[in-house]
Amino acid sequence: MKNNDLPRDAVRFPSVNDSIDRHGNGYRRRDFLKIIGTAAGAAGLVSVGVSVAPEKAQAFAYEPYYTDDQLTTVVTSCAHNCGSRHVLVAHKKGDVIVRLSTDNGEYQAGGAYGKDTFEEPQLRACLRGRSYRARLYSPERLLYPMKRVGARGEHKFKRITWDEALNEIAQKMVQLKKDFGPTAILDQSYAGASYGVLHKSDQIEGLLGRFLGMFGCRTNSWSVPSYQGTTFSSRMTFGTIQDGNEDDAFAHSKLIIMWGWNPAYTFHGGNTFYYMRMAKQRGCKFVLVDPQYTDSAAVYDAWWIPIKPNTDAAMMAAMAYHIFTNNWQDQKFINKFVLGMDAGTLPKEFAGKENFKDYILGTYDKQPKTPEWAEPICGVKADDIKKLAEMYARTKPAALKASWSPGRASYGEQYNRMAAALQAMTGNIGILGGCAEGVGKAWHSESVAYPYDENANLWWASIKSDRWAHCVLNYPNVKREEVGLWPREDNLDGQIPNIKAIFWQGSDWFNQLTNINKEIKAIDKLELVVCMDSTITPSGIWADYLLPIATHFERHDVALPWYKGHYYIHRPKVIEPLGESKTDFQVFTEMCYRLEQIDPSLKNLGQRYNPRAQRDYFQNPDAVDEAYLKAWWDGSVQHHQHVTMSWDEFKQHGTYKFKLSEPHVAFRDQVTKGVPFETASGKIEIFSTYLAGIEDWTKTQFGYEIPYIPKWIEPFESLNHPITKDYPFHLISPHPRWRTHSIFNNIPWLRETYEQEVTINASDAKKLGILTGDTVEVWNERGKCVVPAYVTERLLPGVLVLFEGAWMDPDKDGVDRAGNPDFLTLDNPSPAGAFAYNNAMVQIRKTDLVHRPGWDDLAVARSSVFRRDM
Numbered sequence: 086m087k088n089n090d091l092p093r094d095a096v097r098f099p100s101v102n103d104s105i106d107r108h109g110n111g112y113r114r115r116d117f118l119k120i121i122g123t124a125a126g127a128a129g130l131v132s133v134g135v136s137v138a139p140e141k142a143q144a145f146a147y148e149p150y151y152t153d154d155q156l157t158t159v160v161t162s163c164a165h166n167c168g169s170r171h172v173l174v175a176h177k178k179g180d181v182i183v184r185l186s187t188d189n190g191e192y193q194a195g196g197a198y199g200k201d202t203f204e205e206p207q208l209r210a211c212l213r214g215r216s217y218r219a220r221l222y223s224p225e226r227l228l229y230p231m232k233r234v235g236a237r238g239e240h241k242f243k244r245i246t247w248d249e250a251l252n253e254i255a256q257k258m259v260q261l262k263k264d265f266g267p268t269a270i271l272d273q274s275y276a277g278a279s280y281g282v283l284h285k286s287d288q289i290e291g292l293l294g295r296f297l298g299m300f301g302c303r304t305n306s307w308s309v310p311s312y313q314g315t316t317f318s319s320r321m322t323f324g325t326i327q328d329g330n331e332d333d334a335f336a337h338s339k340l341i342i343m344w345g346w347n348p349a350y351t352f353h354g355g356n357t358f359y360y361m362r363m364a365k366q367r368g369c370k371f372v373l374v375d376p377q378y379t380d381s382a383a384v385y386d387a388w389w390i391p392i393k394p395n396t397d398a399a400m401m402a403a404m405a406y407h408i409f410t411n412n413w414q415d416q417k418f419i420n421k422f423v424l425g426m427d428a429g430t431l432p433k434e435f436a437g438k439e440n441f442k443d444y445i446l447g448t449y450d451k452q453p454k455t456p457e458w459a460e461p462i463c464g465v466k467a468d469d470i471k472k473l474a475e476m477y478a479r480t481k482p483a484a485l486k487a488s489w490s491p492g493r494a495s496y497g498e499q500y501n502r503m504a505a506a507l508q509a510m511t512g513n514i515g516i517l518g519g520c521a522e523g524v525g526k527a528w529h530s531e532s533v534a535y536p537y538d539e540n541a542n543l544w545w546a547s548i549k550s551d552r553w554a555h556c557v558l559n560y561p562n563v564k565r566e567e568v569g570l571w572p573r574e575d576n577l578d579g580q581i582p583n584i585k586a587i588f589w590q591g592s593d594w595f596n597q598l599t600n601i602n603k604e605i606k607a608i609d610k611l612e613l614v615v616c617m618d619s620t621i622t623p624s625g626i627w628a629d630y631l632l633p634i635a636t637h638f639e640r641h642d643v644a645l646p647w648y649k650g651h652y653y654i655h656r657p658k659v660i661e662p663l664g665e666s667k668t669d670f671q672v673f674t675e676m677c678y679r680l681e682q683i684d685p686s687l688k689n690l691g692q693r694y695n696p697r698a699q700r701d702y703f704q705n706p707d708a709v710d711e712a713y714l715k716a717w718w719d720g721s722v723q724h725h726q727h728v729t730m731s732w733d734e735f736k737q738h739g740t741y742k743f744k745l746s747e748p749h750v751a752f753r754d755q756v757t758k759g760v761p762f763e764t765a766s767g768k769i770e771i772f773s774t775y776l777a778g779i780e781d782w783t784k785t786q787f788g789y790e791i792p793y794i795p796k797w798i799e800p801f802e803s804l805n806h807p808i809t810k811d812y813p814f815h816l817i818s819p820h821p822r823w824r825t826h827s828i829f830n831n832i833p834w835l836r837e838t839y840e841q842e843v844t845i846n847a848s849d850a851k852k853l854g855i856l857t858g859d860t861v862e863v864w865n866e867r868g869k870c871v872v873p874a875y876v877t878e879r880l881l882p883g884v885l886v887l888f889e890g891a892w893m894d895p896d897k898d899g900v901d902r903a904g905n906p907d908f909l910t911l912d913n914p915s916p917a918g919a920f921a922y923n924n925a926m927v928q929i930r931k932t933d934l935v936h937r938p939g940w941d942d943l944a945v946a947r948s949s950v951f952r953r954d955m
Contacts, residue, residue, distance in 0.1 A: 228664025425772020566788020
């Protein structure tokens with residue numbers, strides 16, 4: 086959008102070379118510097134002790150700078166999976182947001198400026214949320230439907246109308262379904278850019294799954310990149326992923342073990358640091374088990390135990406050994422609540438099977454899992470393993486927070502299951518200040534405002550998300566275990582999907598899944614790729630059609646907390662959608678009407694998909710969206726959660742914060758009231774009756790056998806693997822603080838705080854002649870990327886850290902110049918679905934190859950290629 090295309094009341098911010106006097110007249114930069122210099126000289130002539138009355142400021146640094154009483158204030162929220170969703174307060178002039186603030190305590194019933202209590206803390210946005218104006222009005226903002234006119238990935242698109250885009254996509258969908266069957270279209274939605282109770286991109290409940298399911302052509306992506314191994318562990322052990330406490334429970338812990346967890350960067354619940362700081366003030370001790378010494382460890386003065394990546398289950402097994410042999414386990418808790426911890430708690434029907442204690446003591450395999458056994462595997466001294474085991478077993482209550490990160494590896498589920506075994510054997514489950522967290526979902530929200538349909542979210546095949554490229558490249562010569570094909574009870578069971586199209590809705594998965602070079606090879610075999618987003622993402626560059634989606638500032642919705650946090654935030658339409666943006670719900674509704682015109686078998690598809698709407702919904706969605714949201718509030722929220730605040734009051738205040746009578750603790754009712762756990766046995770299943778009962782693993786989505794008790798299994802690649810002869814460094818790719826995955830990567834404000842770089846230990850860097858700031862190449866047989874180096878002693882030797890989410894920029898040879906680690910990661914299938922993000926063995930050296938740090942740093946915004954044909 087050019088300056089002269091802005092709305093009449095839009096604010097044009099001056100450039101860095103502009104200077105403005107108090108009357109709004111422009112000085113030339115040279116004159117302005119002269120004035121500053123003269124003033125500075127005059128100031129130097131004032132004698133010490135002489136009082137000079139300061140003048141009242143007559144102007145801001147630039148004008149116009151509106152004060153709050155000149156602006157309209159609207160309460161809304163963030164929308165992404167950063168670890169929480171918090172209040173954003175938009176201050177707008179006309180239809181332009183000129184600044185953002187956050188919760189100050191007054192945007193709730195009974196609120197007042199400055200209110201911030203233990204029961205109702207402020208929901209303050211982080212820097213990512215506060216920077217959102219830069220994303221909203223970014224040069225990369227997608228404003229019009231676009232169609233590819235060059236090769237995929239060549240950046241060549243032309244502007245087309247919505248009619249052209251939707252008609253062409255609908256025609257192609259019907260053709261693909263007819264020619265290749267009901268598995269031809271792959272659903273790769275996720276909650277990247279569209280997440281609320283109404284406008285939802287999500288693998289399970291989302292609008293795309295509903296759309297493709299009702300159309301009758303959908304291959305689902307069943308695994309979640311962030312925590313699939315953890316999800317498996319929680320379901321096998323507890324029968325649910327709702328195994329988390331609300332974060333206020335941390336304030337009551339006497340020991341917090343941050344296992345692979347850096348809450349300064351990846352909090353789960355927006356007030357995590359507030360409550361952990363409270364625990365620290367009350368005398369809580371902190372431990373960090375992690376290859377790198379993190380900012381969180383520094384803040385809490387934690388005991389840092391550096392560990393070789395992906396060897397966590399071995400160290401935990403050794404801790405269990407030390408606890409068992411010293412008889413420190415909580416046997417009373419085990420006998421009452423745990424299945425298969427030892428011979429006495431083994432189910433009768435599995436009496437001859439190995440139990441967890443037998444495995445730890447080496448009864449069957451003749452290898453006791455002693456701390457001395459674990460030391461060479463994990464690189465942690467046996468004495469440190471013993472010390473931590475004693476601290477955890479003999480401190481009550483203690484919180485072992487097993488973060489998702491170590492589980493993002495081959496056999497990552499074994500780490501999470503081993504952590505659950507430690508949590509159970511010490512009796513730290515279901516008590517205030519303890520912790521059972523794997524997935525960590527806590528308070529339950531009513532999450533869907535649109536109606537269910539009997540055909541919604543159906544799929545005719547479901548594969549592991551990052552195995553789509555393998556499936557496409559090798560079809561039909563693919564085994565189900567290679568792609569994690571989910572079993573079905575019909576004639577499609579076992580049949581490999583013939584994928585010919587991808588829909589990306591609210592996801593930048595092409596940039597975010599493992600082994601990107603393999604994806605690049607596969608995408609040219611597809612006949613249709615549609616990207617629905619508000620921003621021109623790296624995924625969009627490889628699409629055939631780009632559909633501009635309204636941001637959460639430009640549609641009506643309600644924000645949910647993200648796994649933790651007991652509140653709702655009203656999300657009104659703050660401004661009208663920029664350009665020709667539409668909501669996902671508008672696009673899918675209109676697509677349904679067009680599909681039913683092409684295919685008579687889809688009779689009334691539009692009305693069934695969006696029963697409250699008429700055909701004009703594509704142009705006028707506001708009344709319908711309001712009706713859905715009010716019905717959701719009046720029904721689900723007020724009825725099920727006993728909220729007395731009316732919908733109109735909620736809209737007026739902006740937030741609703743639940744006041745709980747006591748901190749929410751996962752499984753408190755099971756431990757104190759005898760409520761059964763949600764497993765088949767009604768107990769915590771360290772011995773999984775489900776896994777023990779599987780006879781033919783080839784008929785499952787896993788494909789390979791998974792132990793029915795937690796065990797240490799050597800990962801695909803590690804520092805203990807022979808591959809170190811060629812690739813001696815273990816690369817891990819944790820989440821950064823300044824991005825949410827790839828979202829916000831193009832925000833200059835945030836890029837000023839951090840540069841994408843690879844962190845290397847000082848001793849390793851010295852051997853290789855690498856200094857901080859040197860450009861290096863990091864590579865393995867899967868790919869290569871180029872980044873600057875950062876040298877530190879806060880990292881275990883032999884380990885490299887390269888944060889995930891950088892917007893890829895491959896050259897003609899497939900070398901990524903932006904530093905995206907997923908050019909190096911494995912897409913091999915871990916049986917329980919864990920993604921091997923942290924499993925890459927690599928080599929590193931100084932290089933003359935070019936590093937291009939980001940789209941925003943280029944002389945001309947790369948978005949210009951999307952504007953030239955308008």
